Amino acid sequence: IPGLVADSSEEEERSDRLAALGAAIHGVFAQLRQLDRLGETVSWDEWARTFAQAMERARLPIEPSPHAGVQVLDAMAARGVPFRALFLLGLNEKIFPRFIREDAFLRDRNRRVLDATLGYKVDEKLAGYDEERLLFALLQQAARQRLYLLYQRADAEGRSLAVSAYLDEVQRVGSDRPREPELRLPRRLSDRLSLPLFARPLLTREELALGLILQDQDPSALLEAAGGEALLFRHGMHALRLLEGETHELGPHDGLVGRFDRRWEALAARGLAPTPLQQYARCPFQYFSSQVLRLEPVRQPAMGELPAQVLGELCHAVLRSCYQRLVAAGWPQRELPPASVQDHVRCAAGEVFAAYESGHGTGYALTWQLAQDTILALVTAVVEEDQEDCRASGFHPIGFEVEAEGTLSVLDRPEWKPLKVRGRLDRVDRRETPPGFRLVDYKYRQGSKMKDDDKNLVLSAVRGFRLQPPLYALMTISDRSLPERVEFVFLAPHWESVVTRSRFEASSWHAEAGQKLKQTVQTLLEGVEAGQYFILPDGYCDHCEFTAACRRYHGPTWWRAHSSAPARRLRQLRKQKVSRT
Numbered sequence: 001i002p003g004l005v006a007d008s009s010e011e012e013e014r015s016d017r018l019a020a021l022g023a024a025i026h027g028v029f030a031q032l033r034q035l036d037r038l039g040e041t042v043s044w045d046e047w048a049r050t051f052a053q054a055m056e057r058a059r060l061p062i063e064p065s066p067h068a069g070v071q072v073l074d075a076m077a078a079r080g081v082p083f084r085a086l087f088l089l090g091l092n093e094k095i096f097p098r099f100i101r102e103d104a105f106l107r108d109r110n111r112r113v114l115d116a117t118l119g120y121k122v123d124e125k126l127a128g129y130d131e132e133r134l135l136f137a138l139l140q141q142a143a144r145q146r147l148y149l150l151y152q153r154a155d156a157e158g159r160s161l162a163v164s165a166y167l168d169e170v171q172r173v174g175s176d177r178p179r180e181p182e183l184r185l186p187r188r189l190s191d192r193l194s195l196p197l198f199a200r201p202l203l204t205r206e207e208l209a210l211g212l213i214l215q216d217q218d219p220s221a222l223l224e225a226a227g228g229e230a231l232l233f234r235h236g237m238h239a240l241r242l243l244e245g246e247t248h249e250l251g252p253h254d255g256l257v258g259r260f261d262r263r264w265e266a267l268a269a270r271g272l273a274p275t276p277l278q279q280y281a282r283c284p285f286q287y288f289s290s291q292v293l294r295l296e297p298v299r300q301p302a303m304g305e306l307p308a309q310v311l312g313e314l315c316h317a318v319l320r321s322c323y324q325r326l327v328a329a330g331w332p333q334r335e336l337p338p339a340s341v342q343d344h345v346r347c348a349a350g351e352v353f354a355a356y357e358s359g360h361g362t363g364y365a366l367t368w369q370l371a372q373d374t375i376l377a378l379v380t381a382v383v384e385e386d387q388e389d390c391r392a393s394g395f396h397p398i399g400f401e402v403e404a405e406g407t408l409s410v411l412d413r414p415e416w417k418p419l420k421v422r423g424r425l426d427r428v429d430r431r432e433t434p435p436g437f438r439l440v441d442y443k444y445r446q447g448s449k450m451k452d453d454d455k456n457l458v459l460s461a462v463r464g465f466r467l468q469p470p471l472y473a474l475m476t477i478s479d480r481s482l483p484e485r486v487e488f489v490f491l492a493p494h495w496e497s498v499v500t501r502s503r504f505e506a507s508s509w510h511a512e513a514g515q516k517l518k519q520t521v522q523t524l525l526e527g528v529e530a531g532q533y534f535i536l537p538d539g540y541c542d543h544c545e546f547t548a549a550c551r552r553y554h555g556p557t558w559w560r561a562h563s564s565a566p567a568r569r570l571r572q573l574r575k576q577k578v579s580r581t
């Protein structure tokens with residue numbers, strides 16, 4: 001063998017190397033012998049080339065053979081490599097052999113015709129099954145001493161998986177190797193731990209810790225010795241015992257985090273915004289996630305139509321820009337020709353769409369065009385309806401996107417100083433005679449019909465569903481005047497009337513509903529002040545952005561939240577009624 005020169009001082013090492021070299025060359029011949037299964041006759045040149053390639057791929061172990069090590073390879077890479085023991089994983093249907101489909105556009109029979117008539121050789125798809133069979137045969141031959149064939153009985157969700165037909169064949173036909181009976185591993189770790197294969201010295205740290213837990217033993221000492229996760233484990237176990245407990249009382253792990261003065265003071269100083277309070281009324285845990293923990297929901301980028309929220313934002317932007325132009329042109333006191341109004345709408349929309357395109361892209365051209373057409377039609381309809389309304393009511397717009405503040409002093413909690421309320425008003429309208437203000441808020445709706453909550457704003461305020469109207473009604477405008485009403489203008493492309501208004505009269509605070517309204521706001525604020533952030537599941541959960549952080553499907557948590565007094569109080573608010581005046 002070239003390169004090996006006798007050297008008496010390294011006799012022993014050389015003999016190891018020579019033995020390894022001899023084993024490697026034997027391995028190469030063994031690989032080539034496997035090719036005999038193909039039954040092909042090859043020329044001397046072809047044989048020599050294949051032999052040279054196999055020799056190039058052969059490796060000499062760095063260490064003597066007892067430490068040859070473990071290789072993890074895929075089946076293709078393991079072809080022709082000899083192993084002492086081989087573990088072949090994934091002997092399940094559609095995995096090994098893999099699932100092969102014919103090409104729907106060029107069937108195998110057509111490929112054969114192309115080959116036979118025109119001489120175009122296009123590989124047949126289903127011939128892949130023959131390749132898989134050959135691969136399996138080569139792998140079986142590759143194991144010199146032991147071959148383990150493994151398959152999965154069930155997937156991670158517990159669905160049973162079919163065994164590969166190859167395994168059936170091996171069992172039916174048999175082989176020249178001595179066989180051991182099939183070993184079926186139990187699914188549960190607790191059952192497996194009693195098997196000799198899972199003797200403690202062979203387990204990883206995690207398996208050992210898990211085993212101790214399953215056998216009702218404390219693994220803290222092991223965790224502490226191995227990596228310092230013992231404290232986390234003890235906290236986890238304590239929390240778990242509380243969560244799974246039989247008690248009917250809400251606890252700190254159910255959202256009762258307790259009063260936190262600094263947070264309440266900061267909220268009182270900043271001012272109360274209607275939307276977060278409305279969120280608390282819907283579900284205190286949702287409020288906790290977004291307003292206290294400030295969790296950011298993960299939003300999937302929309303691939304199809306633009307989401308309703310984006311359409312709503314675009315409508316708002318186009319309306320603001322359009323009304324600023326119209327007001328500058330003297331509208332609505334001065335009647336503008338329809339063509340001129342249309343021009344203003346188009347210019348405003350063009351600007352807003354261009355800004356959106358440069359900032360966010362447009363997605364599919366067709367859906368973007370549809371969205372633009374919808375918004376343009378909606379804004380045009382709003383302006384037309386507004387023209388009529390302004391003429392009839394005498395109101396005309398004087399401000400857009402106005403930051404406003406007010407005072408909530410009507411509650412029966414003397415220890416609370418009058419609370420500041422704040423908000424951003426879409427539009428402020430003024431009437432000269434008699435003098436008065438109204439606040440307008442645009443709402444984009446995608447449903448097919450108007451919900452009851454949107455029809456009766458007093459009732460939905462009393463129930464805590466819509467808190468913008470009553471709190472906006474407390475906000476002072478320029479010269480310390482209060483608005484006489486708040487109006488929601490709904491832009492709904494699929495409703496019978498695409499533009500619809502709902503009103504909340506500011507005088508409602510002093511009518512019969514006013515007392516209930518105060519009670520609702522006070523109940524919600526008391527919950528926020530006391531740090532009660534329990535879950536309150538209902539139909540809206542399907543659209544909740546914090547569902548991944550919520551334990552509404554955990555039976556004991558659901559039951560504690562459902563039967564608790566604070567949750568009952570919030571549910572009670574939703575059943576209140578007000579008389580129609």
Ligand code: SF4
Nearest residue numbers: 283535537541544550
């Ligand atoms: S999923 Fe339902 S219960 Fe859970 S946080 Fe959201 S709204 Fe609340």
